[in-house]
Amino acid sequence: MNAVALTAAEARFERPRCLAIVPAFNEAESIAEVVTEIRDFDPEIEVLVVDDGSTDPTAAVAESAGARVIRLPLNLGIGGAVQAGYLYAFERGFDVAVQIDGDGQHDAQELGRLLGPILAGRADLAIGTRFAGPRTYRAPLARRIGIGLFAALVSLRVRQRMTDTTSGFRAVNRRGICLFAVDYPHDYPEVESVVTASRGDLRIAEVPVAMRARAAGRSSITTARSFYYVLKVLLALFVGLFPRSPLTIED
Amino acid sequence: MPVQLFAALASVALLGLVIELIRSRKLRERYALLWLATAGVILFFALWREGLHDLAKGLGIAYPPNALFVLALLFVLMLLLHFSTVISKLSDRSTLLTQRLALMEERLRELEDSPGTRPTLREVKS
Numbered sequence: 419m420n421a422v423a424l425t426a427a428e429a430r431f432e433r434p435r436c437l438a439i440v441p442a443f444n445e446a447e448s449i450a451e452v453v454t455e456i457r458d459f460d461p462e463i464e465v466l467v468v469d470d471g472s473t474d475p476t477a478a479v480a481e482s483a484g485a486r487v488i489r490l491p492l493n494l495g496i497g498g499a500v501q502a503g504y505l506y507a508f509e510r511g512f513d514v515a516v517q518i519d520g521d522g523q524h525d526a527q528e529l530g531r532l533l534g535p536i537l538a539g540r541a542d543l544a545i546g547t548r549f550a551g552p553r554t555y556r557a558p559l560a561r562r563i564g565i566g567l568f569a570a571l572v573s574l575r576v577r578q579r580m581t582d583t584t585s586g587f588r589a590v591n592r593r594g595i596c597l598f599a600v601d602y603p604h605d606y607p608e609v610e611s612v613v614t615a616s617r618g619d620l621r622i623a624e625v626p627v628a629m630r631a632r633a634a635g636r637s638s639i640t641t642a643r644s645f646y647y648v649l650k651v652l653l654a655l656f657v658g659l660f661p662r663s664p665l666t667i668e669d
Numbered sequence: 670m671p672v673q674l675f676a677a678l679a680s681v682a683l684l685g686l687v688i689e690l691i692r693s694r695k696l697r698e699r700y701a702l703l704w705l706a707t708a709g710v711i712l713f714f715a716l717w718r719e720g721l722h723d724l725a726k727g728l729g730i731a732y733p734p735n736a737l738f739v740l741a742l743l744f745v746l747m748l749l750l751h752f753s754t755v756i757s758k759l760s761d762r763s764t765l766l767t768q769r770l771a772l773m774e775e776r777l778r779e780l781e782d783s784p785g786t787r788p789t790l791r792e793v794k795s
């Protein structure tokens with residue numbers, strides 16, 4: 419059982435309570451394995467599956483695999499589902515939250531690496547990136563161009579080098595939970611939320627991780643939608659250049 | 670001028686319709702105000718010929734009734750933009766309600782499943 423790495427100072431005190439937020443929409447085929455992997459990695463991590471209005475037995479499968487499940491009565495899309503997870507983490511007083519996709523493309527074995535900078539207090543938001551480390555993942559050319567474009571623009575915006583802003587494999591501390599519980603973008607939230615984090619003065623760290631090809635299902639991003647995706651994110655980044663009063667929440 | 674007569678009649682009909690919708694509670698006053706303003710301005714310029722002529726001259730429009738349509742178009746665009754913001758607000762709110770509802774349902778199930786609480790409806794039935 420490989421527990422989450424702790425610094426010596428933290429080990430002496432109470433361990434931080436950690437929540438794994440797993441957004442899932444019709445992932446009954448892969449969700450049990452995702453939940454089991456996280457629990458095998460560290461049984462102390464509470465697994466919360468956010469069932470985004472699935473029409474298949476995702477919720478029941480996740481529950482019997484040992485996850486806590488919240489069921490959204492309407493399909494909100496990935497942003498709304500993830501934010502529901504952050505609201506849960508906020509309400510229940512979790513210290514740390516990690517985001518893991520329900521389709522199995524994120525490897526729970528990499529959680530230790532992802533949580534490293536958070537638990538060490540070096541960052542408020544850690545993003546697992548596919549490109550800064552060993553090449554185990556190869557996206558199609560068009561998608562690589564998009565990812566590179568977003569990375570370049572976001573890097574300029576947050577004044578820090580970012581290589582993979584579309585990754586949904588992330589960890590945040592309590593500050594990040596408080597921010598994302600009230601201010602999280604709606605559809606295709608990954609890129610924009612990096613800017614949200616930067617605007618909320620979170621310290622961001624990229625962590626190289628290995629990712630897998632998805633275990634089941636297809637990417638939600640089809641060709642037609644990818645145009646909307648790119649335009650929507652570019653617009654959000656552009657509007658993000660203008661000052662905006664931040665949303666806040668009392669902790 | 671038949672065009673102006675038509676515009677005047679149309680805006681009177683619009684005014685009547687909006688007031689009737691408010692009366693029958695199918696339209697909130699809040700969203701009716703822009704409609705009333707639209708109808709009011711069109712009616713105003715449809716009746717006041719000189720004003721319309723001056724307006725058209727000021728805008729560089731040769732045929733004065735066109736100024737009326739330009740004005741009407743601007744108001745309709747404003748209305749549409751207003752509705753887009755209303756839709757955005759509504760969808761933000763329904764998102765929040767959906768999230769809250771799901772969290773409360775989870776909390777309710779947790780309470781029902783925990784020992785020492787009152788028997789649930791499920792248990793009473795069985």
